[in-house]
Amino acid sequence: MAYQLEITQGDWPAEEFAxxxxxILAESMVLTLATAGPEYGPHANLAFFAxxxxxxxxxxxxxxxxxxxxxxEEVRAAATVxxxxxxxxxxxxxxxxxxxAGEAWGRQAEAAMAAYQRRYPAFAQDPEVRHQFLxxxxxxxLYRFQVERLTAVDEPHFGRRNxxxxxxxxx
Numbered sequence: 001m002a003y004q005l006e007i008t009q010g011d012w013p014a015e016e017f018a019x020x021x022x023x024i025l026a027e028s029m030v031l032t033l034a035t036a037g038p039e040y041g042p043h044a045n046l047a048f049f050a051x052x053x054x055x056x057x058x059x060x061x062x063x064x065x066x067x068x069x070x071x072x073e074e075v076r077a078a079a080t081v082x083x084x085x086x087x088x089x090x091x092x093x094x095x096x097x098x099x100x101a102g103e104a105w106g107r108q109a110e111a112a113m114a115a116y117q118r119r120y121p122a123f124a125q126d127p128e129v130r131h132q133f134l135x136x137x138x139x140x141x142l143y144r145f146q147v148e149r150l151t152a153v154d155e156p157h158f159g160r161r162n163x164x165x166x167x168x169x170x171x
Contacts, residue, residue: 002054003170005150010164017164020154024095025051027083029119031059033101033145034078037070049081049145050112050119055168057097057145058104058112060123064139068103071143077101079145091155099148099168103141109134112142 005014005021031049036042045067047059057079061068071077082094104112113133116123124130132138151165158164 003168005166006169008149008165008167009151010158010162012158012162012164014166017152017158017166020157021095021150021152022051023157024083024093024152024154025057025081027093028081031057031079031081033059033067034080035067035070035074035101036076037066037073040066040070043067043070048120050115052111052115054170055147056111056115057147058115059143059145060116060133060140061143062140063103068141068143071102075100075102077145092161093154093156094152096151097145097147098150099146101143101145103136104144105136108144109136109142112144116142 005018007014007017029048030046032044033047034042034044043066045065047061049057049059051057077099079097080094085091113124113130124133133142147168149165149167151163153163
């Protein structure tokens with residue numbers, strides 16, 4: 001783990017908290033990303049995602065989408081990742097994330113490609129498609145979401161309605 005969590009609300013060991021958050025991220029494949037732009041205002045979309053050991057999430061999107069255009073003007077973003085509860089109102093598990101997001105270039109694109117292919121081995125196996133993603137030559141691009149703060153609820157592990165908040169610290 002190349003990051004640390006600084007607990008800002010709640011009383012839980014940071015390493016256990018991080019394991020709980022990473023477990024939720026590992027069990028869910030889709031995030032909801034919230035962006036805002038000057039022309040159309042707030043917007044939310046769904047995207048498949050991957051993440052790395054530095055609490056950076058990666059997703060793929062076409063540059064023409066509203067959320068991609070929004071990120072071209074405003075890098076601040078929020079996301080949520082959650083798992084469906086087995087029963088209404090019980091055993092909630094999810095993470096709310098805030099940070100900055102944008103198109104991945106250079107080494108960031110390579111890190112995004114590596115994380116994405118670890119999670120989705122069939123992704124960009126064609127050399128031309130891979131080249132387009134790594135050079136930014138295609139209509140779709142790799143994006144990175146660097147998490148700065150998060151709130152997690154994991155009732156089976158942290159207790160009922162125990163919302164824990166943390167800042168993400170990197171070396």
